[in-house]
Amino acid sequence: MTARADATAKTANPKAAQKTATTETRAKQAAIAEARSVAPDLAARIGSTPATTFRGNPDIFGRLVEDHDRHRALFAMVQDTDAKSPQREALFEELVKEIQSHAAAEEQALWSTVLRNPETTEDARHAVHEHKQIDEMVADLAARDPATAAWMTRFGELKEKYLHHIREEEQEQFVAAEEHLSASDISHMKSVFNRRKKAEKAEAVIEEKIRLKH
Template structure:
């Protein structure tokens, strides 16, 4: 497998960047916006779950990478809450657009941080065999997670209760 885990994760990140851009070009409560949000939500939830199983389960067992790993996993949870809140908001409202912009900024920051800081650091502690195995695990779990991922509208205020 020529491209290992980090190349595969970045491939997904690029797809996510494109989905965010496409959603930003939609308006109001439209079929396009609904379909793109559903695709983005399923993609992000499946990606995060598979990434945690394939990569972060290993980096948590390597003390020098614990802080970065925990940070990324916490961000996954935060982003999922933001997705749920966005799905619970009226798509034709200005609040929806403000929440989408915040989510897009937060997620872009997250993946930039992973690509520029975390992945290079993690690479120092993983063998090529580790990376190839992680790629295999990621691909298997991503497909499964995509089938199971759902849009779950839960407003932030309700999630905190």
């Protein structure tokens, strides 16, 4: 069932809506719990998240949102650390490896196919372009002292950029892509994503490069 059809079914059936809401809540909580395993003594105050029909779905888009919620939690946890806390560096490293391996696997599993359809080419280009921008911001942060206030200011800018990026994906780009993909495409993409995400994260190297222009 597509996300659009699922939303229609929920509207027509209150019990289905309640069940789906529970599934979405559990999916979000599980993603947060996985992020907190890096630093169990820290909270992950991500608050409310933008509405999406994909959270908790067992397809590629639900899998991507699962990662997004984990990333939201890691961003919140980094901001909750003290300047000289060793947890800050550990959480930042985990966040960087997560978002970079996620982006690479997402491009290989989803956007490489979406790019070939003229009706969705622009969405794919936009998503990949923003991945590059985020990589540059990450490399800049990695090259700077995380114990400074200036670092945290730049980290806040990265967070704002990333949250904007994933909100667009969840609410616009995934919706458009789903309409032009077959059920077999969507099913295959999830297995590709999981395989590539694991490989990309295992091989991840954090680049350090100061941005001369902002």
